[in-house]
Amino acid sequence: MKAEMLCLGNELLIGRTVNTNATEISRELTKLGFTFSHHLVVEDDKETIVDALRWIHSRRPDLLVITGGLGPTFDDIQMDCVAEFMGVEMEFSEEAMALIHERYGDDLVNEARTKMATLPKGSIPLRNRVGTAPGVISRFEGMTIASLPGVPREMRSIFYKEMIPYFKEHFETKEIHELGFTAYGVGESKILELTEEVRRQFPDCYFKSHPHREDDRLFLQLHVYGYVEEETVRAAAEAWRAAISEITPDVTNISHVFTDDFEGEMHLES
Amino acid sequence: MKAEMLCLGNELLIGRTVNTNATEISRELTKLGFTFSHHLVVEDDKETIVDALRWIHSRRPDLLVITGGLGPTFDDIQMDCVAEFMGVEMEFSEEAMALIHERYGDDLVNEARTKMATLPKGSIPLRNRVGTAPGVISRFEGMTIASLPGVPREMRSIFYKEMIPYFKEHFETKEIHELGFTAYGVGESKILELTEEVRRQFPDCYFKSHPHREDDRLFLQLHVYGYVEEETVRAAAEAWRAAISEITPDVTNISHVFTDDFEGEMHLES
Numbered sequence: 001m002k003a004e005m006l007c008l009g010n011e012l013l014i015g016r017t018v019n020t021n022a023t024e025i026s027r028e029l030t031k032l033g034f035t036f037s038h039h040l041v042v043e044d045d046k047e048t049i050v051d052a053l054r055w056i057h058s059r060r061p062d063l064l065v066i067t068g069g070l071g072p073t074f075d076d077i078q079m080d081c082v083a084e085f086m087g088v089e090m091e092f093s094e095e096a097m098a099l100i101h102e103r104y105g106d107d108l109v110n111e112a113r114t115k116m117a118t119l120p121k122g123s124i125p126l127r128n129r130v131g132t133a134p135g136v137i138s139r140f141e142g143m144t145i146a147s148l149p150g151v152p153r154e155m156r157s158i159f160y161k162e163m164i165p166y167f168k169e170h171f172e173t174k175e176i177h178e179l180g181f182t183a184y185g186v187g188e189s190k191i192l193e194l195t196e197e198v199r200r201q202f203p204d205c206y207f208k209s210h211p212h213r214e215d216d217r218l219f220l221q222l223h224v225y226g227y228v229e230e231e232t233v234r235a236a237a238e239a240w241r242a243a244i245s246e247i248t249p250d251v252t253n254i255s256h257v258f259t260d261d262f263e264g265e266m267h268l269e270s
Numbered sequence: 271m272k273a274e275m276l277c278l279g280n281e282l283l284i285g286r287t288v289n290t291n292a293t294e295i296s297r298e299l300t301k302l303g304f305t306f307s308h309h310l311v312v313e314d315d316k317e318t319i320v321d322a323l324r325w326i327h328s329r330r331p332d333l334l335v336i337t338g339g340l341g342p343t344f345d346d347i348q349m350d351c352v353a354e355f356m357g358v359e360m361e362f363s364e365e366a367m368a369l370i371h372e373r374y375g376d377d378l379v380n381e382a383r384t385k386m387a388t389l390p391k392g393s394i395p396l397r398n399r400v401g402t403a404p405g406v407i408s409r410f411e412g413m414t415i416a417s418l419p420g421v422p423r424e425m426r427s428i429f430y431k432e433m434i435p436y437f438k439e440h441f442e443t444k445e446i447h448e449l450g451f452t453a454y455g456v457g458e459s460k461i462l463e464l465t466e467e468v469r470r471q472f473p474d475c476y477f478k479s480h481p482h483r484e485d486d487r488l489f490l491q492l493h494v495y496g497y498v499e500e501e502t503v504r505a506a507a508e509a510w511r512a513a514i515s516e517i518t519p520d521v522t523n524i525s526h527v528f529t530d531d532f533e534g535e536m537h538l539e540s
Binding site: 012017019027030055 | 293
């Protein structure tokens with residue numbers, strides 16, 4: 001499944017904020033079987049954004065995830081740009097208004113609520129449990145457009161609680177498992193042959209080695225992954241580790257490579 | 271001066287590595303007067319990269335910075351892609367070879383040295399003090415292409431020590447200054463008028479306020495910046511701070527907003 005990522009926000013382009021959203025979202029969707037061929041960050045300018053949407057669409061992805069520009073202020077233009085790109089009108093959504101009301105009651109001024117409840121015609125709003133604007137799902141010529149806010153805490157709430165279940169329902173997602181270990185005192189050339197042998201035994205697994213050198217000490221980071229049962233990946237990692245242990249005794253235990261605790265938004269400010 | 275950023279590397283697209291290079295480079299170049307309208311991350315595939323180069327070029331930037339894919343291995347294809355995009359041959363550079371030799375002597379295999387010394391015809395190699403591949407400057411139809419490795423330590427060495435001096439010599443760079451402070455217990459609407467007044471006194475400075483709420487406590491992050499003398503920015507920030515102090519007493523001191531210590535490469539692995 002082909003995916004693309006579009007992130008809106010001048011704070012990313014002036015180097016004030018590190019784009020951890022792109023990393024986190026593509027990491028999670030990679031684990032579900034999506035493949036990203038681009039991440040694109042674009043300035044908060046309607047023409048530039050619509051132009052970027054057209055370019056992305058020309059690559060015919062199954063899924064486009066957009067972050068940023070969903071809030072109530074004048075420079076939150078993601079929905080406008082998506083509607084313009086799709087060639088549809090913006091339309092007030094009772095469903096979106098109900099979600100916003102559920103969270104804020106009458107706490108927000110009318111104008112802000114109405115803006116955030118006005119979506120590209122035919123779109124589906126998704127509950128935002130921690131912030132103001134709902135997430136949104138739109139569909140255009142076989143491409144699903146998944147709209148998220150840029151604030152990581154809000155992005156995460158919608159992404160994990162609403163969007164991933166939607167993707168699991170509407171795409172043929174799979175689950176990746178990845179395990180890794182480190183071998184010291186050995187270079188890549190030494191393990192080529194034995195890796196080939198293990199690879200033949202586990203044809204559904206992928207084997208990767210990353211050579212490093214620290215203080216003149218050689219070591220390899222070794223990863224096995226696959227869209228198969230975790231036990232299969234573990235068996236492959238264990239077979240690989242056993243073979244490498246015969247060359248060097250200095251091999252770490254096998255552990256999960258992906259972690260679920262994420263550093264979150266990073267600012268470069270003092 | 272218009273700039274664009276292209277980052278190569280599948281590790282970015284699968285969410286393993288956070289793209290701190292894009293943040294750091296655009297932060298530094300923003301301070302010198304460049305404006306980025308895109309950051310683009312692209313998979314390590316020649317056709318996709320050349321297509322991205324054409325799309326970026328269609329926007330006519332003065333400068334394109336590329337990171338990643340400069341090393342000695344088969345998937346380091348940045349130079350090939352740049353040559354193909356420019357429509358020029360790859361050519362062995364004695365100058366690049368001298369830089370590589372200076373650092374490694376005969377320590378690297380011939381093949382690796384020759385690959386890294388082979389550049390798009392007419393390009394200029396830049397010294398890499400900490401790693402293998404030189405940085406490269408190429409020129410194409412009014413656009414300067416600045417090629418950097420993806421490993422942050424190497425990227426930084428070339429970028430700060432070789433490339434920024436080159437940019438200062440070949441572009442009309444300027445220097446930004448930015449100062450900020452925080453005001454507690456006050457919202458944006460309360461400071462609109464007084465901000466307008468200060469703005470009129472300092473027409474060359476930009477004023478930005480970011481509203482926040484933490485544990486039900488309102489506060490504003492306030493920034494003043496401009497491509498002018500630091501004293502002018504400081505005077506503007508002091509005038510703004512003095513005016514806001516009359517509304518709320520809870521105002522921090524003025525401090526620099528940009529820091530020079532950068533977190534560096536972030537991995538999401540355990």
